[in-house]
Amino acid sequence: MSPLPGVCADVKAIHAFLLDRHARPDHIKILRNDAATRTNILKLLEDLAENSTTKKDDPILFYFAGHGTKAPSADDPKKDIEVLCPYDFIPGDSKDKLVQGIADVTLAVYLNKISEAKGNNIVGNVHSTSLLIASLKYCCDFSHKTVILDCCHSGSGTREPEYRVRGFKLQPGYQCRTPAQAVAPENSPIPPEPKTLKRNYEISGLASHVLLAACSAEQPSNESNAGGLFTTMLIDALRGDGAHNLTYRRLVEDLPEVKHQQPQCEGVYRDRYLFTSITHTPEHDFHKLKMQPGTYRVKLDAKFKIDKGDQYNVYTAQNNSGPLAFEVSVKSTSESTAELVPITEKTADETFKPPQCPLFLSSSKRTRFGYKPQDSPVIYLPLCSRNVTYKLAAGEAYGITSDSKFSVHIERDAASSLGEFTVQSITNFTAEIVSTVDLPSPNAFPSTAYGLETRTGKNLEIAMPKNLTFIADRLDGRLLGKHQNIPFTVLAPAPPRVTLLMKDENTVAFEVNDDICHQFGVTRLCGSVGCSNKTNPNESQDVITVLSGAADFFRHLHRTPKVSQLCLTGKVFLRCYALEEGMVDGGWAMKKKDPAKDLIEGDMIKLMDDGEHRPLGFEIVNNTSMPLYAALFYFDIGALSIVSYYEPGIARDGRADFSIDAHTSLTIGYGAGGGNPRMYHVRQGRDVDVGFLKLFVSTQWVDYSHIKQNSPFDGIAREDGRYVSINSPWDSTRVPIIQWRE
Incomplete structure (x- = not known):
């Protein structure tokens, strides 16, 4: 491997920044050059999950600087996995696990282990053959984990002649070994990762950390003697004016443009302010x-x-x-x-x-x-x-x-x-x-x-009885939605999208006009609001809040192209499977209960709620010859809430990595795709509930981050249905001792 003198400069810069932010020197661990071996790196991550110095929810920074590459899997040579290259990595030897690189799925196991022990407070960056891990308890106000990777995700690519590339091509025939025996150091208590190999640390760990990557999966990361280009820009942004108001998303979107290198941001919490657990909710989009x-x-x-x-x-x-x-x-x-x-x-x-x-x-x-x-x-x-x-x-x-x-x-x-x-x-x-x-x-x-x-160009259509027309008067000249940009039309008579009804003399209820809902006898939303005083504007504000939530809800639910060229043609489709916990390739994970049973029948999923925990997973299948971006949401029509199940990453000018490669699929809730399995239960007091899975796919990146929303009804903010393991394994064994005399 070619030397990378810029790596030391990067680690020094990150170290100096942390000290300036009042991080305790004894809470910063650094492995440089010959100390940054595969065994030492994994041992340090293992210790971090178990040490008592770092408390639950302490912010943690994980920063790796060095070479990165891609290699065929020994389990499936048709699949490439991304590999971090420690100091003792030997490109020509794919048999000895001690000189292997650190595969993405291997890193996923350790990060998830840290997350379970310390909370979702990892901060990370990969950039050279040096490793820096720091507890940021005394330099950050709140907890968060960020993973920053500043290394190549591929060994090829065009580059400027004055820069070195932090990556290389492996020799033909090299295979990255990721079975159970090749994952962790000897005697490690950390379980092996599954053999499925799709950037697992970036997807399954999205709820445990935010990932900042120096470049896309198919690009090189460049450096000069002064340091890596990505880390240099990152430090400048962190030290700049207004850095305390930066979110991870804004940080990546506003970085200066670098030719042939697009930094990436992925993670459920990418809208949090840097190194905190505070989420930025923009008033405007x-x-x-x-x-x-x-x-x-x-x-x-x-x-x-x-x-x-x-x-x-x-x-x-x-x-x-x-x-x-x-x-x-x-x-x-x-x-x-x-x-x-x-x-x-x-x-x-x-x-x-x-x-x-x-x-x-x-x-x-x-x-x-x-x-x-x-x-x-x-x-x-x-x-x-x-x-x-x-x-x-x-x-x-x-x-x-x-x-x-x-x-x-x-x-x-x-x-x-x-x-x-x-x-x-x-x-x-x-x-x-x-x-x-x-x-x-x-x-x-x-x-x-x-x-x-x-x-917006489409109105929310509303109907209301004469005794509620004072609400229409209060709405006169106003727009609805969280960004106050959706016009409305008061219709009489129906059919509108939403109808206001007087449930009693002090309460307003809401009916929804949807063919699927009416087919199964669901006509009313699950909440109602008080509204008894025609002269008090505050009395009608709760009604207006619900109508604003409905305006956003139905706008996104009915976002559909004029001509369907992917989903309705059968080239891209969604599957749903019942899941169960069990052993998968030596580890405990979710798996399909019946791989042949797709729960989507007749374009809908029908579930009987018997009170049992029945986790579900999803698969987005791409049968086209094009890579695609994808996003999956659950629209709960009873509560007017929208939950995000999966969204693509973020990069400057929309140049993020694709979600699904051509002729492949993305799993959600199980397998390599990771994420949380989902459950659905009928609300108390109702016999039937209706919701909608909404899949968006596109050949160009689309920002879907503004779609998700909480219920506009007070007191019924529904859980998002994540399945939490209730049946992780325990076991026992006995060994007889037989004694006798000669």
């Missing part, structure tokens, strides 16, 4: 915007003959002595005006930046030989307005429609609005929004801005 050339409008002069397709110069003064701003082409003309499009030679990654000053169109027309001279003097007409256009990386897959409205902001701050924008064009994953402003504009529109959807 901003989209990053990039300015597009847009169009300009000019009022024509009778002496200025202009035709579609003509090209002209635009200056910043009423003569050609002023600087040339840009060139334009005539898009369309009318009797009195013309619409102009800037001519730009910038690449797709660059942004058009118009000057913020008066602009004038020269009547000297451009030809293939240059600008045509005129017999009459050149006329300069002021540009009167501009269509400011921004592009956002979100479209119909995000629930945006052609009727959506946006406000544009300089920062992620709702107070910094530059005006309202409408959707000009939309695709599955992108949209262009536009606003017409007079010139010169009082606002300086930045090349990069942030868009906030202020009005």
Whole structure:
């Protein structure tokens, strides 16, 4: 393996940062170079799970810096697993377990063991052949675990010549051994991991820690003598202004761009503030915007003959002595005006930046030989307005429609609005929004801005009796939803989406209009709210809160493409299996109770609730030749709550790793996919409950993090149905002692 001098610089930088954050020196353990062997690393992780110095819920940082690679599994050579390469790793020897790398599934076992003993407070980063583990009890306010991996997940890839790659290709025939006897050090009490090999530490451990990875699964991680590029950027961000307000998601999304290397963030708690257990709940959902050339409008002069397709110069003064701003082409003309499009030679990654000053169109027309001279003097007409256009990386897959409205902001701050924008064009994953402003504009529109959807394109339809119309009066002019951007329509008569009813003179109940619910006799939501005083606005606020929850709930439940090209064609589908606990490849895990029995029959799952604990698992099958992103949610229609079962990771500009490779599947609740098994029970006082599994799949990354929500009803916040092991193994044995005389 090639030496990595930047590794020591990285560990020193992380060490210095922790000391500056008042971490106790005796709570920091470092293995450098020849001390960072496979046995020593695993022994240190084992000790961390068992030592008494680190208490339950203490924050823990796991940081590894060094080479990383991928290797075929000895159990299934068709499957590659990711491997961290300790100091004593020998690339040419795949038989001796003591010189093996540390497979991802091996690391998963140790991290999960630490999580069980110390709580979900791991902080981690892998970056060289050095290991740093620290308890952050005295430098963090709350508990959390973060795993940071700064090493290659593959041994190939293009790289800049001034940087070294922290990875390499293994020799043909190398196989990574992961059976039980090759996992832990001798006499280790930690059980072996299953043989299933899909980035297990990143998926099954998502509830125990947040993973920050230097690059995607198919990219190299680069370093210079000064340190790894990822760790250098990470330290700069952690030491920067406003670091105390950073979440893991925002940290990765806002890191500077590095060519051929996209840092990744995965984990259930990725919206927590760094190194804490406090979750950031954004009041607004901003989209990053990039300015597009847009169009300009000019009022024509009778002496200025202009035709579609003509090209002209635009200056910043009423003569050609002023600087040339840009060139334009005539898009369309009318009797009195013309619409102009800037001519730009910038690449797709660059942004058009118009000057913020008066602009004038020269009547000297451009030809293939240059600008045509005129017999009459050149006329300069002021540009009167501009269509400011921004592009956002979100479209119909995000629930945006052609009727959506946006406000544009300089920062992620709702107070910094530059005006309202409408959707000009939309695709599955992108949209262009536009606003017409007079010139010169009082606002300086930045090349990069942030868009906030202020009005969705679909209304929530509501019906209510006459004695509740005062609620409609209170709603007048308001929008619903947690971001207050969903319009509503009060219908009379039905069928609406939600109907308000007077349960008694002091209580409002809610009916839901859904064909599946009505088929099984479920018509009412499980909660009701008090509302008896027409003159007191606070009396109707609880009703408005439920309606807002319903607006978000049904918007996401009915997010569907105009044409189904994946799910309804049978190329991608969901399976559900009854699970049971048992021995799997030498370890105790969930497994299918009947592998041949898919519980989804006739496009629905019917479950009899007899009071027993019956865990379920899911499998998302991808029969296409494309890798896909996937997300799975449970919509509990009785409580209007939405629970996330699986979401893809996060990276800058949406360049996260795919969830499911082509012609493979992703399991949830069992197997290599990890996650929690799920259970369902009928609520007390009801005979039937109805919920919906909602699967989203896409070929491009989509942010689904804003979908999940708690119930808007007070006092009935339902558990999310996670199955907790109740039958983990215990055993005994006896050994007879036979004695006799000679």
